[in-house]
Amino acid sequence: MPDKQFAPGCGLVGTVxxxxxxVPTTNLGAVRCGEARAYAFWARNAVAPAAYQILGSELAKIESMGSYSCRNTVGTSGPVRLSGHATANAIDIGGFVLKDGRRITVLNDWASADPALRQFWDVIRRSACRRFGTVLTPDYNAAHRNHLHLEDDKAGFCR
Incomplete structure (x- = not known):
């Protein structure tokens, strides 16, 4: 995609x-190349197989809450820090739709007592932590109660 600057520190550079x-993903805009590679690999090689093997249904789509957004990091104190979304280097995932019609969301199903759902979340979270530098889940803070934050920043931070 063409490079664009929107505000100081915010822009699309080297995005696709x-x-x-x-694996269809809704609501997904521009993402930086490294983020795109990590996401595509995670969706195809972790989420789709986990849905089939653990939940017993093929994955119909992943529901994204977006990628690019010129904003500060949510829920932090101290100096203002731009989010990875400000450079299209992060994707927020809100849920998954299976071909059998089930919709699994972070908000409603993250803390499920269902052993299969617990295993599904564990597998895809661990896989994301191997592929992205920062992975934030509802276990991190209330700001992430409804999504998984996946960021290609090499920070080695998984919560």
Whole structure:
């Protein structure tokens, strides 16, 4: 995609639009190339197989809450810090739709007592932590109660 600057520190540089990675993802805008590679690999090689093997249904789509957004990091104190979303280097995932019609969301199902759902969340979280530098879940803070934050920043931070 063409490079664009929107505000100091915010912009799209070296971004792509993921059109077909084998797993449809809703609401996904521009993402930086490293983030795109990590996301595509995670969606195809972790989420899709986990849905089938653990939940017994193929994955129909992943519901994204977006990628690029010129904003500060939510829920932090101290000096203002731009979010990874400000450079299209993060994706927020809110849920998954299975081909059998089930919709699994972070907000409603993260703390499920269902052993299969617990295993699904554990597998995809661990896989994300191996592929992204920062992975934030509802276990991190209230700001992430409804989504998984996946960021390609090499920070080695997984919560």
């Amino acid at each position: 639009k993921l059109l077909d990675i084998g």
